[in-house]
Amino acid sequence: MTSALTHLQRLEAESIHIFREVAAAFSKPVMLYSVGKDSSVLMHLAMKAFYPAKPPFPFLHVDTTWKFREMIAFRDQMAQKLGFDLLVHVNEDGVRDNINPFDHGSNTHTHVMKTVALRQALDKYGFDAAFGGARRDEEKSRAKERIFSFRNAQHVWDPKNQRPEMWKIFNTRIAQGESIRVFPLSNWTELDIWQYILQEDIPIVPLYFAKQRPVVERDGMLILKDDDRMKLLPGEVVENRLVRFRTLGCYPLTGAIESDADTLEAIVGEMLTARTSERQGRLIDRDEAGSMEKKKREGYF
Amino acid sequence: MRHIMAKSLAPTDGVRDYLAAQEKKSLLRFLTCGSVDDGKSTLIGRLLSDTKQIFEDQLAALERDSRKHGTTGDDIDFALLVDGLEAEREQGITIDVAYRFFATPKRKFIVADTPGHEQYTRNMATGASTADLAIVLIDARQGVLRQTRRHSIIASLLGIRHIVLAVNKIDLVDFDQAVFDRIVEDYRQFSRDLGFQTIAPIPMSARYGDNVSARSENTHWYSGPTLIEHLETVSVEEAAVELPFRFPVQYVNRPNLDFRGFAGTIASGTVAQGDEVVVAKSGKSSHVKRIVAYGGDLKQAVAGQAITLVLDDEVEVSRGNMLVSPAARPQVADQFAANIVWFDEHALLPGRSYILRTETDQTSATVTDLKYRINVNDFAHEAAKSLEMNEVGICNISTRAPIAFDPFAENRTTGAFILIDRISNATVGAGMIVHSLRRAENIHWQSLDVGKRVRADMKNQRPGVFWFTGLSGSGKSTIANLFEKKLFATGRHTYILDGDNVRHGLNRDLGFTDADRVENIRRVAEVAKLMADAGLIVIVSFISPFSAERRMARELMADGEFIEVFVDTPFEECARRDPKGLYARALNGEIKNFTGVDSPYEAPEKPEIHLKTLGKSAEEMVDSLEHWLNERDIAEDQYDNGGGI
Numbered sequence: 001m002t003s004a005l006t007h008l009q010r011l012e013a014e015s016i017h018i019f020r021e022v023a024a025a026f027s028k029p030v031m032l033y034s035v036g037k038d039s040s041v042l043m044h045l046a047m048k049a050f051y052p053a054k055p056p057f058p059f060l061h062v063d064t065t066w067k068f069r070e071m072i073a074f075r076d077q078m079a080q081k082l083g084f085d086l087l088v089h090v091n092e093d094g095v096r097d098n099i100n101p102f103d104h105g106s107n108t109h110t111h112v113m114k115t116v117a118l119r120q121a122l123d124k125y126g127f128d129a130a131f132g133g134a135r136r137d138e139e140k141s142r143a144k145e146r147i148f149s150f151r152n153a154q155h156v157w158d159p160k161n162q163r164p165e166m167w168k169i170f171n172t173r174i175a176q177g178e179s180i181r182v183f184p185l186s187n188w189t190e191l192d193i194w195q196y197i198l199q200e201d202i203p204i205v206p207l208y209f210a211k212q213r214p215v216v217e218r219d220g221m222l223i224l225k226d227d228d229r230m231k232l233l234p235g236e237v238v239e240n241r242l243v244r245f246r247t248l249g250c251y252p253l254t255g256a257i258e259s260d261a262d263t264l265e266a267i268v269g270e271m272l273t274a275r276t277s278e279r280q281g282r283l284i285d286r287d288e289a290g291s292m293e294k295k296k297r298e299g300y301f
Numbered sequence: 302m303r304h305i306m307a308k309s310l311a312p313t314d315g316v317r318d319y320l321a322a323q324e325k326k327s328l329l330r331f332l333t334c335g336s337v338d339d340g341k342s343t344l345i346g347r348l349l350s351d352t353k354q355i356f357e358d359q360l361a362a363l364e365r366d367s368r369k370h371g372t373t374g375d376d377i378d379f380a381l382l383v384d385g386l387e388a389e390r391e392q393g394i395t396i397d398v399a400y401r402f403f404a405t406p407k408r409k410f411i412v413a414d415t416p417g418h419e420q421y422t423r424n425m426a427t428g429a430s431t432a433d434l435a436i437v438l439i440d441a442r443q444g445v446l447r448q449t450r451r452h453s454i455i456a457s458l459l460g461i462r463h464i465v466l467a468v469n470k471i472d473l474v475d476f477d478q479a480v481f482d483r484i485v486e487d488y489r490q491f492s493r494d495l496g497f498q499t500i501a502p503i504p505m506s507a508r509y510g511d512n513v514s515a516r517s518e519n520t521h522w523y524s525g526p527t528l529i530e531h532l533e534t535v536s537v538e539e540a541a542v543e544l545p546f547r548f549p550v551q552y553v554n555r556p557n558l559d560f561r562g563f564a565g566t567i568a569s570g571t572v573a574q575g576d577e578v579v580v581a582k583s584g585k586s587s588h589v590k591r592i593v594a595y596g597g598d599l600k601q602a603v604a605g606q607a608i609t610l611v612l613d614d615e616v617e618v619s620r621g622n623m624l625v626s627p628a629a630r631p632q633v634a635d636q637f638a639a640n641i642v643w644f645d646e647h648a649l650l651p652g653r654s655y656i657l658r659t660e661t662d663q664t665s666a667t668v669t670d671l672k673y674r675i676n677v678n679d680f681a682h683e684a685a686k687s688l689e690m691n692e693v694g695i696c697n698i699s700t701r702a703p704i705a706f707d708p709f710a711e712n713r714t715t716g717a718f719i720l721i722d723r724i725s726n727a728t729v730g731a732g733m734i735v736h737s738l739r740r741a742e743n744i745h746w747q748s749l750d751v752g753k754r755v756r757a758d759m760k761n762q763r764p765g766v767f768w769f770t771g772l773s774g775s776g777k778s779t780i781a782n783l784f785e786k787k788l789f790a791t792g793r794h795t796y797i798l799d800g801d802n803v804r805h806g807l808n809r810d811l812g813f814t815d816a817d818r819v820e821n822i823r824r825v826a827e828v829a830k831l832m833a834d835a836g837l838i839v840i841v842s843f844i845s846p847f848s849a850e851r852r853m854a855r856e857l858m859a860d861g862e863f864i865e866v867f868v869d870t871p872f873e874e875c876a877r878r879d880p881k882g883l884y885a886r887a888l889n890g891e892i893k894n895f896t897g898v899d900s901p902y903e904a905p906e907k908p909e910i911h912l913k914t915l916g917k918s919a920e921e922m923v924d925s926l927e928h929w930l931n932e933r934d935i936a937e938d939q940y941d942n943g944g945g946i
Contacts, residue, residue, distance in 0.1 A: 004542070005605050006324045007409060016607035017566045020552040024620055024661075048595040049564075051609070053556035136400045143399040144386055146427075159386050160396055163728045164423040164644050166430040168566070169660050169719050173726040187411060189402045195320055265316040272319065293387055 008196055012045065015184035017168060018147060019049035019131070022182050023056050025172035026129040029182075032118075033059040033086070035071040036248045037204050038133035038185060040078075041193055044202050045184060046131075047082065058085035060121055060130075064113035065090060066101060066250035068226050074205045087125070091117035101252040102230070109250070115298050119155050122179065129172075129180045137189045141293035147186045153177035157297050194271060198264045210244040210262045221255030326404065329532060330411045331465075332428040334456065335438035336448035337417035340469045342395055344438065344507035345414045346379020351514040351529070354403040355382070366390065379507075383414045396421055398428035407533040417448055422455070422691040423644035426731060429456050430717075433537040434463040436528075437488075441474045441504075445487045451677040454693060457495035458640050458733055460713045463537050464492070465528065466502040472509060476519040494680065501531050541604035545629035546570030546578070547707070547715050549661040550622050554609055562593055562609040563618055565661065568714035570626060572610070573601035580616055581623035581631055581705035588613040621662035623705045623715070631715060634737035635703040638672070642693050645722065645729035649688035650816050651696075652823040654853040655729065656721040660714060662704050665723075665856065667823075670697040686816040688730075697738060701856075709733035723852060753859075756836035760794045763934060764833040766858055767926070769842045770851060770905060771868030772897050773883055774875035776914050776922075780868060781842040783923045788930075793838055798825055800843040813894040819850055826854035833862055846896045848903040861933075866926070867908035872897050874915060 005013070022029050031046060033039050046055040061075060079086040091099075094112040101109040122130060136143045146162050148170045163171055174180060185193070197204060215222040216236050223230070225238050230252060232238070243256035244267075261267045333341040349355050355363070359382070367378040383399045384390055395416040403410050413428030429435065435456045439449055453464070466488055474480045485502040492500065503512055504520050505528065511517035514529040526534070551565040572578070576589045591611040592599040602608045610624065618624065625631055643649045649668060657666035674685035674694040688694045709716030720730040757764045767784070769777040781797055788795045804811070808824055811817040822845055832839045845851050855863040875897070876884040887895035894900045905911075910929055912922050 004327075005603070007326060007328055008324065010328065010605060013566060013605055013607040017551070020564050020607070024552040049607070050554060051595040052560060052562075052593065053554055137402045140383065140399070141386060143383070143401060144397050160388055162397060162424075164427045164719075164731070166427060166719050166728070166731045167660070167714070167717050169658055169717060171658065171719060171721055171726070171728045173656070173721055175726060187400070187402075191323075195323065198320065268320065269316045272316075 011188055011192055015045045016049040018184040019046055021170055022129050028127050029057040029129040030127040031057060031059045031131040033061045035075045037193060040202050040204050041196055042133045058087050060087045062117045063088050063090050064250050068207055068251045070207050071205055089117060089121035091120060101250055106253050129182055131182050133185050134183050135185050135188050139292045141296060147183050149181045151179045151181060194268045207245045207248060210242055210259045212240045213243050214238045215241050215243055215256055224251055224256055226251040326409050328409045330432045331434040332413040332415050332432040333436045334415050334425055334452040335417055336446040339438040339440045340507045341438050342380035342383045342414055345401055345412055346382040347507045347510055347513050349403055352403045352405055397424045405533055419691055425452060426455055426642055429459045435461050436465040436467050438467045438469050439484055441468050441471050441480055444484050453492055454677055455642060462498040463535060464497050464500045466500055467505050469505050469507055471504040472506040478522040503528055541569045544569035546572055546626040548624040550618055550620055551661045562611050564609045566607045567602060567604050569604045569712055571601060571603045577627050578624040579627045580618050581625050582633055585616045587616045631705045631707045632737045633703050633705050635700045636738040638697050638735045639732040641696050642731045643688040643690060645727055646690050650819045652819040653849055656723060657700055657718050658721060659718045664700045664702045666698050666700040668696045669699045706734050708736055753834045760836050762793050764836050765862045765864055766829045766833055766839045767864045767866055769866045769868055770845045772875045772902055773844055774878045774880055775868045775870035777842045777868045779919050780922045781840045783919050784926050785840055787923055787927060795838045796832055797840045822850040826857050830857045844896050846902040865905055865908040866910045867905045868912050870914045
C-alpha cells in the first residue's frame with residue numbers, strides 16, 4: 001500500500017480542498033491574481049482542483065499601472081494559454097489624480113491604487129469570496145490570519161475578533177455585503193513555493209531570474225528603471241547590473257538583489273543561504289511599525 | 302550594504318539532492334499552550350532563533366520592537382516575534398493563534414502559538430484542532446494552574462494524544478529538581494484520565510535556552526532529551542490510511558453532460574479503481590470507474606489526498622454525503638451525543654436552533670439535552686442549564702436531517718462538527734461526536750393516511766400559526782381574543798395558546814432565565830405545530846423576546862404556515878398602561894429578567910404582519926389581520942386551481 005504523503009503532496013491537497021470548498025459554498029468567488037510566483041502556484045492549484053473543468057471563477061488583476069512591464073506581458077500570455085477569464089481593474093480616480101509612488105510615497109500610492117482599487121473591484125462585481133496568495137510565513141500579522149478570513153461590508157478585517165477555525169471545517173456563512181478572503185497557501189513557506197515550482201515546472205515571470213538589468217540605487221534599494229516615468233535624482237546613475245527579484249510588486253517600490261541565479265535550482269540554492277526575508281525587498285512593509293496589519297485591516301490582501 | 306545578498310554558497314548541483322531530502326522529512330504540527338505568562342511566545346521565539354529561522358531584517362525589527370514594547374530589559378524579547386498584532390504588542394499578551402514554520406535536519410514543524418488568557422480559549426482550540434502534539438508550558442514558580450488544566454482537557458477532547466510538559470523558568474527556582482518533580486507528579490495525577498499516550502516532562506528556560514536545543518549545564522539531574530530532540534523523534538503517526546474508507550463529497554464537478562465527478566479529500570482509508578463504494582446516506586452501492594487527477598488518472602489514492610472520483614453508474618450523491626467502504630460503514634443518524642466546547646459570549650441554550658456544519662454537510666440542529674458540564678479543575682460532572690463561553694460539556698444533539706459520521710475517537714475528520722449562530726453567523730461551538738442515540742436509529746415516523754391536508758379540508762380552511770410577539774401590555778391578548786371571535790364567527794376552527802395560561806400548566810416547571818424562556822417557547826411551538834397538523838388555525842400570544850426562538854418556531858412549521866405578528870407598542874406606552882401592575886414592580890427591582898426592563902426584546906425585522914397599535918383600536922388591528930388572512934386564502938386558492946387540482 002502507498003506510504004504516507006510527502007510534505008508537498010499534503011500542502012497541495014490542503015490547498016485544493018480549500019479551492020473546492022469555496023466553489024461549493026459561495027455564489028460569486030474570484031481569484032486575486034497578482035502575477036507573482038505565489039499567484040503562479042495558486043493558479044496551478046486552481047487548475048488541478050477543478051480538472052477536467054476550468055476553475056469556476058474569474059481571475060482579477062488589480063493593476064496599479066506601475067507593475068513591471070514584463071509582469072503585464074506574462075499575465076496576458078498566461079490568460080491566453082490557460083484560457084481563464086481575466087478581469088483587470090484600475091482605480092480610474094487615482095489615474096485621474098495622477099497618484100504615483102514617486103510624488104505621493106508608497107503609502108498613499110498603495111492605498112489608492114491597490115487597497116481602494118481592490119475594494120472598488122469587489123464592490124463592482126459583488127464578489128462574496130476572494131482568493132489571495134498570502135502565506136503565514138511572510139509577515140507576522142499574516143501569521144495570525146485564518147485561512148477563511150472574514151470581512152465586513154466595508155471590507156474591514158477585525159484581527160482581535162476572528163472566527164474560530166476548527167479542523168478543516170470552514171464557516172462559509174456571511175450576510176449580504178460581507179465577504180471572505182481565502183488563503184489556500186496559508187501553510188506554505190517560501191521554500192515550499194520554490195520546491196513546488198521546480199517539481200511541477202510552473203511558469204513564472206522572468207524577472208525572478210538573474211539578468212543584466214538597468215538599475216538605480218535609491219534609499220538603499222536597487223530599483224529597476226522600467227520606463228521613463230522614473231526620473232533620476234541628482235547624483236543617481238543608471239547602471240547595468242546582474243540582478244533578480246525575490247518578490248514582485250510595483251517597480252518603483254520593489255528592490256532587486258544582486259544575484260547570478262538564472263535557474264530554478266540556483267534560486268533555491270540562493271534561498272537556502274539567504275539571511276534576509278523576502279519582504280525586505282518591499283518598501284511598503286517598512287513604512288511604519290505594524291504597517292502590514294494596518295493595511296490588511298483596511299482591505300489590503 | 303543591506304540589499305546585497307551573499308553569493309549563493311550551496312552548489313547548484315547539490316540543490317536537487319537537498320530538495321529530495323527535504324521531501325522525505327515528516328511533518329509535525331504542534332501547539333504551545335498553558336496559562337498567561339508561562340512563556341509560550343518566548344519559547345517559540347527561542348525555537349525559531351535556535352533553528353536559524355530568523356532573518357537579519359527580522360532580527361533588526363525585533364531589536365527595535367524590544368526597545369519599544371519589550372519586557373526583558375536590554376535583552377531581545379522573543380515574544381514580540383510571534384505577537385504579530387499591534388494590540389498584542391501594546392498589551393504584552395497573545396490574543397490570537399500565530400502559525401510559525403521551522404525545520405531541523407530531521408523534521409519540518411508547523412507550530413501554533415496559542416493565547417493563555419481564558420477569554421481567548423477559542424483561539425487556543427483553533428490552534429489545537431490541527432495539531433498532533435501539545436507543549437503545555439508551566440511556570441516553575443506557579444505549578445499547575447486552572448488554565449493548564451483547561452488547555453489540557455481541551456487538547457484531550459480535540460484528540461491530541463502527545464504532551465510535552467515544559468516546566469519553564471526553571472532558572473527562577475534555582476534549577477531545583479524537587480520543584481520539577483513535584484510539578485510533574487501533580488500533572489500526571491491530574492491528567493490520568495485524559496488519554497494521553499505520551500507525556501514528556503522537560504525542565505526548561507525558554508529565555509536562556511536551557512534544554513531547548515542545547516542540553517543545560519544547570520540541570521545535571523535531568524537525563525532526558527532536549528525539547529528539539531524530543532520533537533524530532535516523537536512518533537505521532539495516526540494511521541488514517543488504516544481506517545475504513547471515508548470520502549466526504551465536497552463538490553460535484555460537472556463541466557459537461559459527459560463528466561460527473563465527485564471531488565473531495567479522502568478522510569481515511571484508501572480507494573482504488575474498481576473498488577465498490579457505498580453512498581452513506583442512501584446505502585446505494587456503486588463502483589469506482591476512475592480516480593481523476595490533473596496529469597493523468599490514478600490507480601489508487603490514500604487518506605489526505607484531494608481527488609475526484611467517477612462512479613460506474615448514475616447514483617444520487619451530492620455535497621454533504623459520503624462515499625464509504627461497504628464493509629465498514631459510518632453511522633447515519635439525526636440524534637447523537639457529543640462533547641461541546643463553547644466559544645461564544647452568548648451561552649449555549651438547550652432548545653435553541655443552531656447551524657451544524659461537518660466538513661462538507663450542513664443542517665440545523667438543537668441541543669435537546671445538556672447532560673453535564675465538565676469542571677476543568679477536577680473533571681467533576683456538574684448539572685447545568687447552559688454552557689457559558691469557554692465551558693466544556695456533553696450534550697445530546699438533534700439534527701433536522703440525518704448526517705453521516707464516525708465517533709470522533711475513531712476518526713478525527715468524520716467525527717467533528719462546528720455550530721454556527723443563525724443570525725450573527727459566528728462560529729459558536731465545536732463538537733466531537735461520542736455516539737449516536739439509539740432512538741434515532743429505531744424510531745421511524747408513522748406514515749398516516751389521514752393527513753394534515755385532509756383534516757384541514759374537512760374544516761374547510763388552511764391551517765396556520767399566528768404568532769403574536771410584543772412587550773408585556775402591548776395588547777397581544779386583547780387583539781388575539783378579538784381575532785379568534787371574528788374567525789369563529791366566520792366558521793373557522795381555532796385555538797389560542799396564551800403565555801400566561803400555558804405557564805400554569807404545560808410549562809409550570811419553567812422559570813424566567815434565558816434557558817427556561819427558550820424551553821418555554823420550544824414547547825409552545827411544538828404544541829402549535831401539532832395543532833396546525835390537526836388542521837387548526839392557532840393563535841399564539843407570547844412575549845417571545847428573542848428572534849432566535851421565533852425563528853426556531855418558524856422553522857418547525859411548514860412553509861407559509863408561520864405568520865409572525867408584531868404587536869408594536871412602545872415601551873413607554875406599555876409601562877403607562879401596565880394592566881397587571883408588572884412594570885411598576887419590575888422598575889422597582891421586585892421582578893428580575895423582565896422583558897424591556899432588564900432583559901432585552903429583539904423586535905422582528907420582517908414580520909408578516911406589523912401592527913402599530915399607538916392611536917388605533919383593537920378592532921382596527923383585527924380588521925387588518927382578517928384582511929391579510931383573506932388575501933392569503935385567495936392567493937392559495939388561485940395557486941391550487943392553477944395547479945390543476
